[in-house]
Amino acid sequence: MSRRNRWLLLARLPLVCAALAACVAPGIARAQVAPKADPSPFAPGDMKRPIFDTQTPVYNTADVQAKTAATVVAEVDGRAVTLADARDAIGELPPSVKDSSFADLFPGVLDKLVRVQALVIRAQHQALDEDPAVRRKIKAVSDQVLADALLEREGSRSITEAALLERYKKDVAGQPGPEEVHVRVIMVPTEQEAMNIIGELRGGADFATLAKRSSTDATAPAGGDVGFVVREGLTPEVGAVVFSMQPGQFTPFPVRSVGSWFVLKVEERRRQATPAFSVAREGLRQAMLREGVVGVVKAAMADVTVREFDFTGKETDASAANGGARASH
Numbered sequence: 001m002s003r004r005n006r007w008l009l010l011a012r013l014p015l016v017c018a019a020l021a022a023c024v025a026p027g028i029a030r031a032q033v034a035p036k037a038d039p040s041p042f043a044p045g046d047m048k049r050p051i052f053d054t055q056t057p058v059y060n061t062a063d064v065q066a067k068t069a070a071t072v073v074a075e076v077d078g079r080a081v082t083l084a085d086a087r088d089a090i091g092e093l094p095p096s097v098k099d100s101s102f103a104d105l106f107p108g109v110l111d112k113l114v115r116v117q118a119l120v121i122r123a124q125h126q127a128l129d130e131d132p133a134v135r136r137k138i139k140a141v142s143d144q145v146l147a148d149a150l151l152e153r154e155g156s157r158s159i160t161e162a163a164l165l166e167r168y169k170k171d172v173a174g175q176p177g178p179e180e181v182h183v184r185v186i187m188v189p190t191e192q193e194a195m196n197i198i199g200e201l202r203g204g205a206d207f208a209t210l211a212k213r214s215s216t217d218a219t220a221p222a223g224g225d226v227g228f229v230v231r232e233g234l235t236p237e238v239g240a241v242v243f244s245m246q247p248g249q250f251t252p253f254p255v256r257s258v259g260s261w262f263v264l265k266v267e268e269r270r271r272q273a274t275p276a277f278s279v280a281r282e283g284l285r286q287a288m289l290r291e292g293v294v295g296v297v298k299a300a301m302a303d304v305t306v307r308e309f310d311f312t313g314k315e316t317d318a319s320a321a322n323g324g325a326r327a328s329h
Contacts, residue, residue: 073110076117085113094233150300155292159285167284168277177272179231183242184224186210186263187217194254194261201250207265216260228270242266 069084089109090102097105128134184207188194197210208223215224231239237257242264245251250265308316 074114076114077121079117079121081110081113081117086110089113151293151296152289154296155289158292159288163288164281164284165277167288168280171284172275172280175274177274179243179269179271180228181242181269182228182267183226184208184211184265184267185217185219185226186215186224187260188214189216189260191254191256191261194263197263198250198252198254201263207250238262238264
């Protein structure tokens with residue numbers, strides 16, 4: 001029985017007792033009958049039939065996904081944070097992270113979205129959204145989102161399943177899989193702390209023990225063990241270092257990345273098996289999208305007129321020589 005149902009049952013116990021008393025002493029009960037009141041909104045209806053329609057089948061599920069996306073998962077001063085917001089935020093995570101289950105990622109992502117909304121509200125109370133420099137940055141981000149959406153839409157038109165399969169047969173099938181390394185990591189906030197840890201490692205200290213003691217990374221309880229990763233799943237700085245190391249080596253100097261300092265160790269290197277088409281498909285699609293960027297940009301430039309000016313506001317010679325506008329065709 002749910003907590004709410006238990007609460008409703010307890011709330012109605014006095015009514016049950018009163019009914020029993022009426023049966024035992026009908027004369028007294030009739031003398032104390034109160035005027036009939038409207039039912040409580042919590043009172044159930046006619047339980048002889050199901051409350052919900054269980055007879056009419058529902059075939060139209062076209063808008064179910066949209067309704068689910070609009071589900072409110074948090075409110076911050078009345079501003080909704082939706083399930084779609086959470087999905088978008090997870091989609092922006094690094095590949096090595098976003099491949100985790102939605103249930104594992106959702107709490108942390110939701111917490112971040114709530115904190116962002118709190119900061120936005122505070123910023124708006126201080127009229128920061130009216131600051132010219134801030135407005136320029138907001139416009140730049142908005143413009144980039146629109147440009148990326150256009151590149152995705154127009155670039156996808158020529159990417160058919162047949163084209164993806166042909167690309168897979170050409171570039172992936174029969175080829176060795178990507179190389180991956182088994183990495184351990186110690187993350188600390190300062191360079192000096194990282195240098196001290198490297199000194200201990202040079203003195204023979206165990207990497208996993210130091211990670212458990214000093215690392216601020218989520219892998220600390222596991223001795224800094226990240227497991228096997230491909231280069232694309234790491235930040236550029238970390239990936240460049242660990243894929244240049246041999247098994248058993250640790251970094252001789254701290255590595256700076258994403259605002260922290262890292263000490264890294266490679267445990268093992270290996271190559272994955274050739275990925276199946278279903279595994280390689282999205283990577284191939286992204287590669288084909290990147291290759292199509294030039295064509296989409298060229299088509300967009302052909303539809304606009306460009307005028308250029310130097311920093312004093314004077315139209316440049318190249319623009320003026322073309323009748324007041326530089327050809328973009």
